Amino acid sequence: MQTGDHVSGALQDLCTGTVRLASRGVADFVPADRDWSLLQMLGSDVLIAHRVDEAEHDRRQRDGLGALLSSDHLELLMSLPVGWPVPVPSLSHCDQRTLRRMPRGSVRIAAGAAERLAVRPARVDLAVVPARRWRAGLERAGRFAPFTARMMWLQRMPLDVDIMVRESRRFGVGVMVGPSEQAEVLVPPAPFIQRRFTAAGWLFTEQAYQQLR
Template identity: 35%
Template sequence: MNMVGFVDATVLPPQLPAVLVRMQGRSAMVYAEIETDEALRRDGGGGLDDWELLDVLMSLPLGEPVPVRVLTPEQRRALDRAPEWAVTRAGGEAVRWCRTPVKPVLAVSFSRRWDPGLRTAHVFSSVCAQAVVLPSEPGDPLVAIEADQYGVGLGVGQPGGPVRVIVPPEPFRGRRHSLARWWFAEHVYAQLSAQKRNAVEAESAAVERQRLNQRL
């Protein structure tokens, strides 16, 4: 789906990966910029969904050793669960190497009606910009006014097709890096990684079927 119409192409390139993400019982397509260096460093390590561990990691400076003795017993136990690509421990010190693997840019709710679409968009308001895409232009002009008031993008289109923009979304202005935003980035990254693995496996299976058919 070409989302370049929602915001300037320098903010949202047209080929951003996207995945369907469920949050608080509501689903939206989340477009994200992959932090390539971090993804390569993880080398398929996936995402971190351990809230307690992420909380400890946020307290550690990136790339700098911290004496493990200054951590609480609960923090040390959480750190014990960290994969090797996230934290290294030696000589009584711990060094955090991991950081957020993606930057969520836009959550798009495809909805038949504006009100439920807006409710879904609001669920993602603390982590990225939001937009609602309807199958046809709303008959009520107040919908566009309300979208502009809330800073939520409004478009018309279908999943997988072009979107005509009526109201562009406001850029996301996160004041600080929070635990919730890091967890969400990890969740999106895990979903994108699983989606990529499934696509690779499906392609491999298709190639193998083709080879078998050629032998018959």
Template identity: 35%
Template sequence: MDVTLGAARLADGEVADAVVRVDWTEHQRRLACGLTAVTDLHALDRLLTFPLHELVSWPDLTPDDARVLKALPEGAVEFTETGVRRVFAPAADVDVVIARASRWQTGLRKAAAFAPFARRVLLLPRAPRALHSRLWEADMLGVGVRIGTLTEFDEVLPPAPWKRRFVKAAGWRFRERAYAAWRSAQPTQCERPALVSPRP
């Protein structure tokens, strides 16, 4: 489980660490065309109205649609004589947000703020007094509790399952920011490691 530092970012500036899962097909496509992350909320909101890989004819676009799409970086959409096609899809997802804190209430508040986007865990360096009498509060919020470090910890309470109920631009931007953080943390062009050895 690799943790990307600072990968979970909210609009209000709250930042936490995250386990980021990359869609390698979309990542490779973006590498090939030089596209990184798109975090403009208005652009993402507009892109959500276009089906992935389906051609939308020019007469079906409003002037504002055309303006927004033409302003997107290369690799987000394909323009043809007859219309436009969205080829841009989320390149990453966040499996779990890890809110590190030294104080229970501060950390719990921080972890809870990410509820719309992923499973959440509060990571404390040491157990606070009367930890077991406080766990009900984290449990009510669906926040897991770990004691230790990012790499070595005891899980006192697992995080509640999380399921994406709908897709909105804010959620897509959250994923794009996580992808940007993951990508900047990679030492190279971060090509996918081979899963099997090539045949001779």
């Protein structure tokens, strides 16, 4: 994976875990049982701390269900309670049409009722976006604001570090600076507060899950 900043070599260092080991501060922001993976999301290469729901993953494997990448499907699923049959005639005509197109393994339809099976397959706790320039990193990391806590990682300290720190704190984006062996957290990421669960947020985790699979 390549971006305009051409930092794929540094990204490989991130994947080996050297930043996580060298920058102890990152461990303060993510649970210890999370895994780390390099993905391409929202137009950027990004290292994410994540946890796959193994029960949901195993169920999808058994049912032949992959990632759910339709917003219409996710909107309908969100309107159905998990494990509780809902009479199909009680749904709107639009939802009934969507229901007929749902992938196998996402819902169970029996005796005139629809029962939701699918749940969110993964959780993303932190997105780390490498960049050469902090303004570009701030913009790219900002794309993840609706979904998770975020940081940018710079290999070198910028000359206008005071402005960078001020702007990063203003937008809640953490900053990690230094080559992977000596990287340190200069600005901690703002905690992510999920005020409501949306189809867009679910889609984000499905897109991550698609690559993690």
